Amino acid sequence: MNGYNSVVCIKQVPDTKRITGDAMKADGTINRAALPAVFNPDDRCALEAALSVKERFGGTVTVITMGLPAAKAILREALFCGADRAVLVTDRKAAGSDTLATSYILSQAVKKFSPDLVFCGRQAIDGDTAQTGPQIAEKLGMPAITYLEKLDLDGQTATAVRDIGTGIETDRVKLPALFTVTEKFGELRPFNMRRVMELKASEPETLDCAAIGCEDSRCGFAGSPTNVNRIESVVLAGGEFKEVAPTEEAIGNLVKELVDEHTIG
Amino acid sequence: MNTRSGEVWVFAEQEDGKVADIAFELLGKGRELADRLAVKLAAVLLGGNEEMCAKLIEGGADIVRLIEDDRLKVYRGIAYRAAFVSLIRECSPQIVIFGATHMGRDLAPAIASEVRCGLTADCTDLQIGDYTDKKTGEEFKNVLMQIRPAFGGNIIATIVNPRNWPQMATVREGVMKPLERKATDEGRRTKDGIVRHSSNLDGVEIPVEVVEIIRRHSSVNLKGARIIVAGGAGVGSKENFKLLHELAAALGGAVGGSRAAVDLGYCEHERQIGQTGVTVRPALMISCGISGAVQHLAGMKDSAKIIAINTDKDAPIFQAAHYGIVGDLNQVLPKLIAAVKAKG
Numbered sequence: 073m074n075g076y077n078s079v080v081c082i083k084q085v086p087d088t089k090r091i092t093g094d095a096m097k098a099d100g101t102i103n104r105a106a107l108p109a110v111f112n113p114d115d116r117c118a119l120e121a122a123l124s125v126k127e128r129f130g131g132t133v134t135v136i137t138m139g140l141p142a143a144k145a146i147l148r149e150a151l152f153c154g155a156d157r158a159v160l161v162t163d164r165k166a167a168g169s170d171t172l173a174t175s176y177i178l179s180q181a182v183k184k185f186s187p188d189l190v191f192c193g194r195q196a197i198d199g200d201t202a203q204t205g206p207q208i209a210e211k212l213g214m215p216a217i218t219y220l221e222k223l224d225l226d227g228q229t230a231t232a233v234r235d236i237g238t239g240i241e242t243d244r245v246k247l248p249a250l251f252t253v254t255e256k257f258g259e260l261r262p263f264n265m266r267r268v269m270e271l272k273a274s275e276p277e278t279l280d281c282a283a284i285g286c287e288d289s290r291c292g293f294a295g296s297p298t299n300v301n302r303i304e305s306v307v308l309a310g311g312e313f314k315e316v317a318p319t320e321e322a323i324g325n326l327v328k329e330l331v332d333e334h335t336i337g
Numbered sequence: 338m339n340t341r342s343g344e345v346w347v348f349a350e351q352e353d354g355k356v357a358d359i360a361f362e363l364l365g366k367g368r369e370l371a372d373r374l375a376v377k378l379a380a381v382l383l384g385g386n387e388e389m390c391a392k393l394i395e396g397g398a399d400i401v402r403l404i405e406d407d408r409l410k411v412y413r414g415i416a417y418r419a420a421f422v423s424l425i426r427e428c429s430p431q432i433v434i435f436g437a438t439h440m441g442r443d444l445a446p447a448i449a450s451e452v453r454c455g456l457t458a459d460c461t462d463l464q465i466g467d468y469t470d471k472k473t474g475e476e477f478k479n480v481l482m483q484i485r486p487a488f489g490g491n492i493i494a495t496i497v498n499p500r501n502w503p504q505m506a507t508v509r510e511g512v513m514k515p516l517e518r519k520a521t522d523e524g525r526r527t528k529d530g531i532v533r534h535s536s537n538l539d540g541v542e543i544p545v546e547v548v549e550i551i552r553r554h555s556s557v558n559l560k561g562a563r564i565i566v567a568g569g570a571g572v573g574s575k576e577n578f579k580l581l582h583e584l585a586a587a588l589g590g591a592v593g594g595s596r597a598a599v600d601l602g603y604c605e606h607e608r609q610i611g612q613t614g615v616t617v618r619p620a621l622m623i624s625c626g627i628s629g630a631v632q633h634l635a636g637m638k639d640s641a642k643i644i645a646i647n648t649d650k651d652a653p654i655f656q657a658a659h660y661g662i663v664g665d666l667n668q669v670l671p672k673l674i675a676a677v678k679a680k681g
């Protein structure tokens with residue numbers, strides 16, 4: 073067998089760790105323009121998983137993202153790290169997709185490449201839902217192995233080590249299968265400078281919903297059962313607190329108060 | 338499929354012959370939702386037994402929908418999904434809630450995908466309310482309001498799924514309160530309360546075999562701690578974190594940390610409190626050198642009493658605190674430790 077064909081689903085996300093005052097508009101919605109867009113951290117680990125499989129066993133790595141044309145930036149990064157092929161699915165019909173519609177569209181794109189292995193990040197930092205990976209697997213009729221930490225392959229069988237929260241589980245899985253990858257898998261390798269030189273002017277392939285055979289009724293708003301009813305930005309109520317001086321006496325009194333009301337002791 | 342008489346369901350996860358704590362937390366919330374809708378509350382137990390059913394009924398379930406099948410004893414996503422989807426198709430529940438545990442976050446999306454319904458992840462609250470679709474003007478009475486932080490905890494979103502039922506959500510661990518357990522009258526209610534179903538797994542290919550499970554026996558139990566001493570980046574070093582351990586030991590409490598403290602290696606990941614860590618609500622939270630990012634506050638703001646210690650008097654943590662000590666924790670903590678020991 074000549075290695076494994078992997079598809080990696082990746083996402084460009086606003087860097088929610090670097091939220092500043094400008095990031096929230098007065099109406100409580102997000103000002104995406106004010107946030108730097110980054111390659112979702114867990115998806116970087118998913119790409120590393122696919123590249124390490126290619127390195128050990130041969131085969132190909134295709135990265136797919138759904139988003140606006142600006143998302144080509146992370147596709148290029150993936151190519152620089154060693155991906156063979158990069159595909160952007162972009163379509164106005166995809167706007168407003170929740171996880172169900174997103175997983176449908178991505179599964180239609182993944183299908184085109186008949187992969188042995190599909191990798192997704194565990195979750196994206198903008199939504200933290202961890203839903204898209206398992207949902208793509210269901211739509212492709214593959215088992216989903218979530219929270220992947222280690223992977224070994226032997227013919228058409230994968231041995232996967234996954235975090236189950238209360239411990240670590242080892243599974244034997246028949247391929248094809250989908251894996252969602254955590255940061256435990258390891259950091260994405262750096263750019264290969266030769267590839268950067270060769271590919272810096274390359275344009276990722278672009279597909280729309282029709283090209284991957286999507287039914288319109290299952291894409292975007294039409295295909296999304298969840299609606300956002302309300303969004304509030306988190307404003308902390310300016311609570312009153314009792315200031316305690318950093319002195320032995322004041323701290324002693326505080327402890328006495330807590331003992332008296334049975335909070336401690 | 339949108340039947341008003343549909344039950345409220347709680348997924349009761351079981352592991353190693355025991356129902357997980359999260360099932361009882363979900364039953365607490367599920368009871369409230371079911372009472373509000375005047376429908377039955379059912380726990381769904383796959384691969385379990387009668388003893389577990391009794392516990393679930395004591396925990397607030399009206400009935401337990403039980404599938405006994407050896408293929409469901411150990412969790413495998415594909416088998417659980419097939420059995421659960423067949424149960425949903427048979428009974429048409431209106432609401433199904435899962436724990437946002439590794440198991441719940443593996444299972445719920447796959448079910449939602451197959452049933453093609455909506456799913457909201459990691460909710461911190463669930464309520465029943467009315468919803469008007471702003472585009473169509475359509476009104477929906479008594480739908481499930483699924484409330485969750487999003488965008489790194491910077492916003493709180495209320496999500497509804499008014500059309501494609503069941504309405505499904507995963508709920509974070511530690512945020513819902515279990516009910517006081519009521520002993521059933523001589524197990525009579527238990528017997529009446531168990532409804533057995535077939536797994537319908539014959540002919541379903543399950544291409545996953547669980548080879549080995551190694552349980553992590555964590556010495557850290559933040560969720561169960563009455564008192565927590567938590568540190569952030571302001572603690573300054575792993576060495577200084579020892580002061581927190583010393584205070585926690587004196588108080589009989591546990592030590593937690595903010596994400597920053599974990600990232601800096603001051604404490605272990607399992608101690609992380611906040612949106613991506615554990616949600617806690619102890620009787621007393623002593624917060625040391627934590628600035629109070631919303632992601633952290635989301636995981637601790639419901640603590641009964643919060644004492645914040647920080648050198649920066651403008652740190653947002655003080656807004657959430659009941660007591661504030663503006664000062665260097667290296668000086669404040671030894672005084673606090675001494676005072677606690679003196680009261681001992």
